[in-house]
Amino acid sequence: MEEQLAFRLLLVDDEASVVDSLADTLPWEQIGIGAVFKAYSGVEALEILNTNTIDILITDIRMPGISGLELLQQVRRSWKRIKCILLSGHAEFAYAQQAITHETYDYLLKPISDEHILAKVSGAVQALKKELDEKSFHQRVARAFQENLPKLQGELLNELLEGRKYSAERLPEKLESLKIPVALGQRFALMLVRLEGKLSEMDFYSLSLMEYAVSNMVEELFEDRFRLWTCKTIHGYLVGVVTAIPERAGGPLIAEKQEEEEEESLSGLSGDGKALDEELQLKASQLQLSVNHYLSGDVSVLVSQWGLFPHDVRQRYEDLLLALRRQVGSQSGLFIHVACDIARQLPVHSLQRLYEPPMLIHLMESGSWEMAEQKLSGIWSELNQGWPDSPEHLMEVFFSIYASFSSFAHKNGRELAEMIGSGLSDMSGLLPSRSITALKSWIDEAFRLLRQSMENDTRNDREITVGKIRSYIEKNLVTDVTLQAIADHLFMHPVHVSRIFKLATGENVSDYVLRLKMELAASMLANPSLKSYEIALQLGYQNPNYFNKVFKKYYSLTPQEFRQKLEGGKEMK
Template sequence: MNEQEKIQLLLVDDEASVVDSLAETLPWESIGVVNVFKAYSGREALEILSTNSVDIMISDIRMPGMSGLELLAQVRRSWKKLKFILLSGHAEFAYAQQAMAHETFDYLLKPVSDEEILSKVALAVETVRKERDEYRMHERVAMAFQESLPKLRGELLNELLQGFKYYPGRLESRLDSLKIRIGLGEPCSLMLVRVEGQLLEMDFYSLSLIEYAIGNMAEEWFEDRFRLWSCKSVHGYLAFVITPTSQSAGELPPEELEQELRQKASQLQLSVERYLRGTVSVLISQRGEFPRDVKRLYDDLLLALRRQVGNQNGLFVQVSDEIEQQPVHSLQKLYEPPLLLHLLESGNWDLTEEKLTGIWNELNQNWADSPEHLTEVFFAVYSSFASFSHKNGRELAAMIGPSLSDVAGLLPSRSISSLQSWIFDSFRMLRQSVENEARDDREIAVQKIKNYVQKHLVEDVSLQRLADYMYMHPVHVSRIFKLQTGENLSDYVLRLKMELAASLLANPAMKSYEISLQLGYQNPNYFNKVFKKYYSLTPQEYRQKLESSRED
């Protein structure tokens, strides 16, 4: 047996004969106890505990020198997980009851049989094993979480770069759980590193090692003044959120910190060239506030990359304020996660409608007179609706109707009001179509369940059997039946059985116990009880009532 699986027991009593007898005569192995230690006083018990791993202790309450309750108090201070079973006589029970209720695993009242002792210890063994399993599971989860931290941190940063919105409390909780040391409202900058040249010709594994090495280099160069949080962005670049350490923020003014940041970013670029024999372009953003400005700063870096770097390699760019002054701005709500298509696919209609409302509000507020923005929104929403329809195995016209799906002349994008009508009318038709399909599917499933129940009524029509037949989870079977019919599945089965029983009782040749067996009730008394609860009459009384009505 694995050392971690062993259960060890300690018996404590000042009567040596009692301890020796229990230790040597009871079949401890049969309940999972591997080793049994013996102690003849509280002091001796503490010495054994200090040098051995003990899981369960049985101690008498009345002992000279140190009582069982005093021993319990000592044990609770140092061995909190140990299962303590107290032996108590009837005379001491009232005295010890309160302590036992709060601090002992269980208690035994003398005189006690061997069976009682084994039964109590077996429960303690089961509890110890359950706690160990839970601890090991917690350890595995914690280890898996620790191993996944870099990936989880990168996913969160990517969401922020794309504009995903978090409630402040929710974001703080995620930052804390991922051990990311950055506060809401804290000043930050972004750095973008684009791997270039021959490094891009490497295979995936080699390139991943290079990117990992660049991240480590960045940590080394920046660690004395800054904290870094990095990811590989959806555009394939290495992105870093950079915040000054508390000490740096207190020692240096913002201008000197920015100068230090530029120097360290330049040193990183040179280090990649020297040690990794490759080329990277590095871009540094203006300062902003976390998390409010993260997406804006990232978009500025991407714009600078397109305008000032382009296809050139090995450039270093400090983004200026001028790049932020754009004559035309892009739509935000339309492209920030979660995307419209993803919300449709998730089946969350309320969030989808909220997303559409946000898109239209932004458009109406800022770009109501811009034909290009209107057309952009129309095509983006149309393509999401069409893609969703196709993934449901249908054409868009079949779901929202031919008039709404007709894009000839792009009439919906001619004005902000016509676009609003088209978006929300199409959404309502799409939702109604999907919900109708869901109802049809439920109706088909429920009819299939009913057919099976009616065909196998006198056999096994348990929920599990029905779930196996439908290839569904039992809970799902129960829910869709109740949702579609308004009746619990168990009530439906019972109703059919009782109706069949009532019809069989109309045949005087069939005895009550025969009907019981035919309906699958092996115990006629139980059948009588169920029948009476349903009809408020016993089977015999029901039969007599039928006969009386015939005579009348």
């Protein structure tokens, strides 16, 4: 890991010669510094900090405008991991005290030798490497991951219950990383627990405690024969995936064989399979008794028939919800064993792709237009295959998608008719829902126009923002045109200002400012009455020598050489 690290250093001093000398003459790469940034004021330093990742900061204390200590205060607030070194010709102890207060890494006095400053920066590099040590980093991440593991496990189960699809490669990876002992193709049952009566009427905190207590009871009751993977669903129920623990008495190989035989028997629920199913039902009924006895409350418990993971997860959950609505209703303290696919036996089926995550509105809100298009394609395919002649299903799809489109338009401050046209947004005749062909045509065209409208809005907003940036720069070219000043004027973050300008123009803000200044400087040099230092001051360069350096770097000529060239051209004419 250390070989890949190349840290970034920022030098800040109002004496340009000090900054340039340190930046250009010392062998920084030998101590692990990959890039050196230069700033000649606290304002310039903040601009660089806002647009670049900086690891080590060396700053002078006494500077006009923002002092080194004031700069340090802002760095400590926004960039806590930066190692800061204060450089000054003043040895007063008060400065050192303030530096220590602001957690300065080190404090150096001018004049300072090259070896000394390299040694101090090298020490900061080593300190950063220690903080970024791979082992330590992974330990911190692993600890945080472990602390959030139950939450992450519950989120994955909720996604599967809602019908989210994962590839055969991706799901096993997630299961393993989240330490969930369920394999693809393994047989499982679902158990739903609904807290009722006074338990359901508790405040949020008390209810959370009761849910935690019930979950612990489930673990204790089931741990000797079953594994459970539980969560609280969006419907407010406790739901668990239940899988059987194979007998281990015969050793690993025999245990594997027993597990295979057990799963085979479950398919027909004969022999051991029936015994296991009966044991599951017994444990579930014992849970009701335990909740009543220890928590003085009631729960209804529903257990599904066995299925294959993850293929049957969504269907088993729908079976439990349907049984809860039909067989339990508002009653409490009931136990139901759902022994068949109730939902599949109904004469009318509900649409799945329309409501499974990720939802269409969420995909559009996140700007995932390709995924939204795939979502619409999946909805239409399911409708076309299962219910192409059902007026109600056609209207269900139409109203659901229309609602998503309308909500998206309104969240962007627009009427839907503005984005897709009055013809497509007119619901008076409900023409799109009269046939599957008409519905498909409406979906495709409305979606295309909605996407096109948003892309146009984004492009227009970007152009307007870039126009405001340019206008501000041109008006304030010789005063304050730092990135931070532009961002403050537009009420935007400096990083966003920088990125949106580069995206639209292909040019950095600083390069654009430099180009305008150099073009203005060139035009001013045509006036022989203006001295070079006067031009520098008028352009905002307090150090004429620095202006000369910048000008020569831009035009490959010093201001004086450039003026002589201009005068020579006039004489030739």
